[in-house]
Amino acid sequence: YLLNQEQRESNARSYPRRIPIAIKEASGIIVTDMEGKTYFDCLSGAGTLALGHNHPVIIEAIQHVLAQNLPLHTLDLTTPIKDEFVEELFASLPPAFSSRAKIQFCGPAGADAVEAAMKIVKTATGNRTVLSFHGGYHGMTHGALSLTGNRSPKEPITGLMPDVHFLPYPYRYRCPFGLGGELGEQISYQYIQRVLDDPESGITSPAGMIMEIVQGEGGAIPAPDEWVRNIRSITRKHGIPLIIDEVQTGLGRTGKLYAFEHAGISPDVVILSKAIGGSLPLAVVVYDKDLDQWSPGAHAGTFRGNQMAMATGIATIRFIRENRLESMATKMGEQLQNHLKTIQKLNSSIGEVRGRGLMIGVEIINPKQQPDNLGSYPAYPELARLIQQECFHRGLILELGGRHGSVVRFLPPLIITQEQVNQISHIFAEAVQ
Numbered sequence: 001y002l003l004n005q006e007q008r009e010s011n012a013r014s015y016p017r018r019i020p021i022a023i024k025e026a027s028g029i030i031v032t033d034m035e036g037k038t039y040f041d042c043l044s045g046a047g048t049l050a051l052g053h054n055h056p057v058i059i060e061a062i063q064h065v066l067a068q069n070l071p072l073h074t075l076d077l078t079t080p081i082k083d084e085f086v087e088e089l090f091a092s093l094p095p096a097f098s099s100r101a102k103i104q105f106c107g108p109a110g111a112d113a114v115e116a117a118m119k120i121v122k123t124a125t126g127n128r129t130v131l132s133f134h135g136g137y138h139g140m141t142h143g144a145l146s147l148t149g150n151r152s153p154k155e156p157i158t159g160l161m162p163d164v165h166f167l168p169y170p171y172r173y174r175c176p177f178g179l180g181g182e183l184g185e186q187i188s189y190q191y192i193q194r195v196l197d198d199p200e201s202g203i204t205s206p207a208g209m210i211m212e213i214v215q216g217e218g219g220a221i222p223a224p225d226e227w228v229r230n231i232r233s234i235t236r237k238h239g240i241p242l243i244i245d246e247v248q249t250g251l252g253r254t255g256k257l258y259a260f261e262h263a264g265i266s267p268d269v270v271i272l273s274k275a276i277g278g279s280l281p282l283a284v285v286v287y288d289k290d291l292d293q294w295s296p297g298a299h300a301g302t303f304r305g306n307q308m309a310m311a312t313g314i315a316t317i318r319f320i321r322e323n324r325l326e327s328m329a330t331k332m333g334e335q336l337q338n339h340l341k342t343i344q345k346l347n348s349s350i351g352e353v354r355g356r357g358l359m360i361g362v363e364i365i366n367p368k369q370q371p372d373n374l375g376s377y378p379a380y381p382e383l384a385r386l387i388q389q390e391c392f393h394r395g396l397i398l399e400l401g402g403r404h405g406s407v408v409r410f411l412p413p414l415i416i417t418q419e420q421v422n423q424i425s426h427i428f429a430e431a432v433q
């Protein structure tokens with residue numbers, strides 16, 4: 001299997017380079033390879049599988065669609081399933097936002113919804129510049145890549161969207177202002193306030209600001225609630241549409257159904273994908289009706305009518321809400337972080353354990369090099385890769401992230417049990433050792 005893949009698949013594939021298995025079956029948090037070896041899947045389809053692999057409610061939803069001879073694909077024609085999906089999704093969003101909201105189906109990836117969100121705010125405001133954040137990740141299509149904060153994925157591609165202005169994200173371990181803690185966050189906010197107030201900065205009238213409440217690919221970095229509230233007030237003051245990218249954080253992963261709820265803010269635009277499709281590809285933009293200024297046909301896309309994905313999406317949203325899985329994410333996330341912090345105490349190569357809910361990152365550092373003035377040590381991506389490999393050999397699939405590829409990321413399904421948290425922590429401790 002792997003040999004065929006080597007020969008035929010594109011060089012650009014990334015996961016199989018570090019996870020060189022062919023997967024035969026999967027259930028819950030476990031995947032089984034062709035030799036029958038099992039692994040804990042803490043990658044979860046890059047955070048997609050909120051209910052794990054093949055949850056009974058997902059299988060039931062798929063079987064229902066097939067048994068009733070329902071259409072599988074309808075472009076954007078209305079169907080009862082679509083209607084039910086929209087009802088269910090809107091009921092999961094805070095009423096302050098959903099009562100004013102409209103939805104655009106995009107398809108089928110997170111990046112597609114990011115592209116649509118850019119068009120929505122640009123059409124509504126008539127402005128060009130988009131504000132984004134260092135370390136942010138919004139996808140790999142041309143427009144979405146332009147918004148991505150890191151240099152390396154953009155470097156080989158010429159002619160990306162030029163009108164993107166990057167702002168500092170409140171990354172405590174590597175504070176962009178060399179200050180750390182609350183002071184760093186205050187300065188970050190003041191900086192943003194000043195550039196928006198300064199007519200000479202050239203960005204006083206942007207089309208919108210896009211951000212993650214917890215940077216995912218950027219290394220599981222949560223933005224403090226107070227900082228998020230400040231950003232909301234300054235974007236309101238300047239009339240800048242605030243676009244929250246909940247592609248990875250959405251539907252309970254961070255301990256609230258939507259990560260923006262932690263700060264109690266109401267955004268103008270919310271981008272959703274991954275978990276909302278319940279394992280199948282689905283992406284939407286939900287946005288304030290005042291921004292709905294594009295005309296019929298202004299946005300199209302063939303695969304925005306996947307009925308099966310809407311059916312599995314309904315099942316997922318319902319199951320998460322009925323079982324309060326967001327609270328479980330908080331509980332299990334705290335337990336996992338506690339274990340990881342214990343491991344950190346015994347290993348000087350772990351600089352920080354952080355995250356929110358079940359979106360957790362472990363910053364791998366080189367303690368033999370000089371720390372900066374905050375006491376933060378240089379990133380150590382080679383060691384992070386080694387730890388990832390050691391975990392893999394012991395039956396634990398993890399992904400790396402962070403600006404320097406030095407953050408080991410845990411994104412388990414929200415149905416993870418306490419016992420599984422213990423087992424995973426045990427494997428990780430051994431691997432680090």
Ligand code: PMP
Pocket residue numbers: 046108109110111112114137138139140212216217245246247248249273274
């Ligand atoms: N936004 C965020 C926050 C993401 O984490 C991702 C994917 N990791 C995307 C957008 C892009 O989604 P997709 O890979 O489905 O295009």
